[in-house]
Amino acid sequence: MHTPLQQHFLSLKHLLRYVKGTADFGIQLRSGSLSLRAYADSDWAGDPFDRKSTTGYCLFLGENLISWCVKKQPTVARSSTEAEYRALATAATDIIWIRCLLADFQFSITAPTFLYCDNVSAIALAHNPDQIADIFTKVLPRIPFLTLRNKLLVSPAPSA
Template sequence: MIITGDDVDGISTLKASLHHTFEMKDLGSLSYFLDLEVISSDDGIYLSQTKYAFDLLARVGITNSRTESTSLEPNLVGGLVYLTVTRPDFAYPFHVLIQFLLAPRTTHYAAVLRILRYIKGTLFHGLYFSAHSSLSLQAYSDADWAGDPTDRRSTTGYCLFLGDALISWRAKKQTFTARSSTEAEYRALADTTAEVISVRWLLADLGAPQSSPTDVLCDNRSAIQIAHNDVFHERTKHIEIDCHFVRQRILIDAIRLIAVGTLDQTADIFTKAHHPTRFQTLLSKLKLVSLAPT
């Protein structure tokens, strides 16, 4: 059991009560749990899965293999599911690879090896949560229109930040084939809005309610215009439910749509493969840090 909070006396009383009822041992401050490594300081908390990643490498015997500068190839990507808990740079590779699990081929195995080599070069990457970060929520929403060459379905990507801390992200193939980039972007916007609403509710329950609308940054101006327009044209009727859902959240000041340039679209890392330079730029926007042991 993990006990958290700032009420020292309350925590002591709870531990004494639990110890009286159950056989238990106080292991002190959290440092390792479910393959998650936790380093705490007065400035914040660092989460990583270094040991878990190293064990994966040892299992396949590539601890001395060469490394890679990016986790994926432009035309074929792969990923490892549990590492996405602290490694958002694996979200899109895992999203693609999982589609081939029932009938993998040699190329998919090669993709996995590439990812493992990338892991070897980034073992100490993890998420950092600053104790001095603001509690203002912000989101990025993006889509890669018809990016899958097998069925031409689009990929939704979004990420949410609480202050400077990345707290939620996703890469997901859309259910239906979008007939335009605007449709793909709007479906992504609806998914992002749903996640924002859920996180706003959670923050309110935790005593950190959002006093202003959550900024949702989108790089498709047509999608933003549709969200603010209560007249649905023929070309938007097939996504009318999503349109109403997003617009209603705008009207109640839950979200506020903001246009962002494609180069500044942080969620782009969750929708497609990128070459090393662009990949590293996007990675820096996610605020991943590398903290090697001292």
């Protein structure tokens, strides 16, 4: 704001033209199911000046868009997976809040809320329950503990 450039002025004009051209737009509401679903995405290091990523998500109740957000992430992500996970975490907090709000209004939603993302690495990470580092941070049942300990190649010393 203190040192605007021509690029900023052009971006502002673009935004104002869009707002003027869509002033009569609105969000339609339709009756239907009370299932929740959300979609989240990020653009890794999308800001060319500070390399911060942008989080974007939208939340639907049935077919109705009820919540959305676009926000620059507060810190620089080291990978697209990290940026995507931050976007998913932000969307998940909104999902929890919406579910609590609906419960306060006596709307019972028993089905799980699906949170969709398109980052292959983030999906693979979420589907991998066999995280070797869990042995350092969690109390594990015997079998998972032994499995992870074996993956670290920890074994009794050979007897002499």
